[in-house]
Amino acid sequence: MDALGLLRPAASVSGLPAAHVPHAASGFALGDHAGRAPAAPAEGPGVVASASSGPLQRRFEPYQNNGGTVLAVAGKDFCVVASDTRLGLGYSIPSRKVSRILKMTDKVVLASSGMQADMMTLHKTLRMRLVKYQQNHQKDMSLTAASQMLSNMLYTRRFFPYYTFNVLGGIDEKGEGWAYGYDAIGSHEKVSAVCSGTGQTLIQPVLDNQIEFKQQWGAPKVDLSLEATVELIRDAFTSAGERDIYTGDYVEICKITKDGVEVEEFQLKFD
Amino acid sequence: MVFPCLPLLRHAASLWYGSLCGRRGYTMPKPVKTGTTIAGVVFADGIVLGADTRATSGSTVFEKFCEKIHYIAPNIYCCGAGTSADTESSTGLISSQLELHRLATGRESRVSTSLTMLKRMLFRYQGHVSAALVLGGVDLHGPHLYTVYPHGSTDRLPYVTMGSGSLAAMAVFETGYKDDLSLEDAKNLVYRGISAGIYNDLGSGGNVDLCIIKRGSTEYLRGFATENARKYRRPSGYAFAPGTTAVLSSKFTRPLKEIAVVEEAGVAEAAVDGAATPATGEMDTTT
Numbered sequence: 001m002d003a004l005g006l007l008r009p010a011a012s013v014s015g016l017p018a019a020h021v022p023h024a025a026s027g028f029a030l031g032d033h034a035g036r037a038p039a040a041p042a043e044g045p046g047v048v049a050s051a052s053s054g055p056l057q058r059r060f061e062p063y064q065n066n067g068g069t070v071l072a073v074a075g076k077d078f079c080v081v082a083s084d085t086r087l088g089l090g091y092s093i094p095s096r097k098v099s100r101i102l103k104m105t106d107k108v109v110l111a112s113s114g115m116q117a118d119m120m121t122l123h124k125t126l127r128m129r130l131v132k133y134q135q136n137h138q139k140d141m142s143l144t145a146a147s148q149m150l151s152n153m154l155y156t157r158r159f160f161p162y163y164t165f166n167v168l169g170g171i172d173e174k175g176e177g178w179a180y181g182y183d184a185i186g187s188h189e190k191v192s193a194v195c196s197g198t199g200q201t202l203i204q205p206v207l208d209n210q211i212e213f214k215q216q217w218g219a220p221k222v223d224l225s226l227e228a229t230v231e232l233i234r235d236a237f238t239s240a241g242e243r244d245i246y247t248g249d250y251v252e253i254c255k256i257t258k259d260g261v262e263v264e265e266f267q268l269k270f271d
Numbered sequence: 272m273v274f275p276c277l278p279l280l281r282h283a284a285s286l287w288y289g290s291l292c293g294r295r296g297y298t299m300p301k302p303v304k305t306g307t308t309i310a311g312v313v314f315a316d317g318i319v320l321g322a323d324t325r326a327t328s329g330s331t332v333f334e335k336f337c338e339k340i341h342y343i344a345p346n347i348y349c350c351g352a353g354t355s356a357d358t359e360s361s362t363g364l365i366s367s368q369l370e371l372h373r374l375a376t377g378r379e380s381r382v383s384t385s386l387t388m389l390k391r392m393l394f395r396y397q398g399h400v401s402a403a404l405v406l407g408g409v410d411l412h413g414p415h416l417y418t419v420y421p422h423g424s425t426d427r428l429p430y431v432t433m434g435s436g437s438l439a440a441m442a443v444f445e446t447g448y449k450d451d452l453s454l455e456d457a458k459n460l461v462y463r464g465i466s467a468g469i470y471n472d473l474g475s476g477g478n479v480d481l482c483i484i485k486r487g488s489t490e491y492l493r494g495f496a497t498e499n500a501r502k503y504r505r506p507s508g509y510a511f512a513p514g515t516t517a518v519l520s521s522k523f524t525r526p527l528k529e530i531a532v533v534e535e536a537g538v539a540e541a542a543v544d545g546a547a548t549p550a551t552g553e554m555d556t557t558t
């Protein structure tokens with residue numbers, strides 16, 4: 001499982017030849033835990049190691065995946081942004097309570113999963129830019145402005161990306177709720193519901209079905225209320241916590257309405 | 272010096288195809304591994320074995336409540352960590368062989384017999400059968416507790432842990448183990464060790480299973496501690512009204528003979544005699 005598959009550029013940043021390191025260390029690599037079966041390498045059982053693999057070149061691995069799931073669901077006049085708070089590394093849990101959420105303004109909230117260090121730096125840089133904008137323009141950044149700024153910031157690091165998978169949610173100038181989903185280098189799309197992180201494949205189909213009524217031909221498309229949305233999100237995170245080892249512990253749920261941002265904490269399983 | 276013999280001939284084909292996959296760039300399906308915390312402790316009257324119940328495939332939980340304590344003999348049980356298929360097959364195979372052995376010898380099985388069978392098989396496969404086992408039982412010579420590693424080495428010890436959560440469990444054991452524990456203390460120690468693995472290791476989770484083996488009796492406590500049941504369910508549930516899935520076309524086919532659903536046999540015979548045979552044919556409805 002190559003965590004960098006999509007991110008690794010063809011050219012090498014460090015100037016060294018971009019050697020293909022078979023199964024380079026990544027956050028998901030099985031560590032040297034005692035008792036772990038060492039004879040089942042990533043190639044899988046039944047594969048005889050070929051003698052033709054040459055000398056192994058190890059190089060500095062700048063990224064690690066700390067796991068976690070984030071999502072943003074937009075309603076008619078509100079938006080809910082939620083993330084779990086578990087920090088994982090390999091098979092360990094360095095922390096059960098880290099915040100992946102940045103409250104950018106009273107109307108815009110960002111949540112980022114992926115590498116914790118890059119997430120913290122990105123959030124710090126964003127905060128600086130937000131303050132500068134506020135001082136220059138005498139008003140807070142709007143949702144559309146913030147979404148474009150984040151995209152630009154991520155793309156400036158096109159060849160050594162922030163290893164973050166972001167979702168942005170909030171209320172725009174017209175008072176409508178919208179969510180934006182990003183990839184690591186800034187491609188973004190305005191949507192009603194988006195999910196990112198290790199639990200993405202578990203939660204996104206549920207959001208597609210229940211919020212956007214995909215694959216429900218005959219069903220009437222109703223707008224969910226804020227409370228109904230939050231109940232769905234609690235359910236989605238509970239389910240993701242059952243099946244994804246990197247999702248669990250607590251969930252931070254930010255409800256953005258015209259009155260501001262309210263934060264709720266919801267407990268998941270610790271196993 | 273025993274040369275490592277070739278694995279059984281019937282596995283040679285699958286080994287060949289597997290290497291072909293690697294060379295042609297096909298990815299092998301990810302095996303289901305147990306992640307796991309397994310542990311065993313010798314106490315005053317016998318053995319207590321413990322295990323968690325999570326099976327993972329990569330970072331996805333494959334099964335939340337699987338059984339990792341395998342039956343070997345009435346007086347011998349074995350916890351398995353590593354690749355699920357490997358632990359289940361190897362323990363199942365040795366369990367069958369032991370039963371035949373019991374019939375041939377007319378005696379209760381010894382733990383060292385199952386140990387030797389397991390280690391000889393695993394060594395023959397040179398570590399490719401990824402099974403790390405905690406084998407425990409009580410026989411005529413008393414309680415025995417062994418670990419078996421995937422390459423075929425074994426250890427005999429008073430307390431053992433294996434799997435990705437073995438460090439967490441061993442930390443608890445090193446703090447709490449004493450010789451000649453009582454049954455309750457031993458159960459509590461193993462429960463705390465497995466719980467340490469469940470909560471601190473991402474590869475382990477779910478419930479705690481225990482197995483207590485004493486001279487003449489075995490108690491398999493499946494779900495000794497079930498603290499990790501799902502906590503939240505959306506109160507409104509999920510409802511899909513008829514018509515949610517679009518019906519593009521329908522086709523009805525009449526059965527050739529009228530089928531009568533009856534409650535009693537006597538009534539059935541009367542119904543069959545009296546039933547008319549309707550015209551056969553198909554009724555097509557296309558929307």
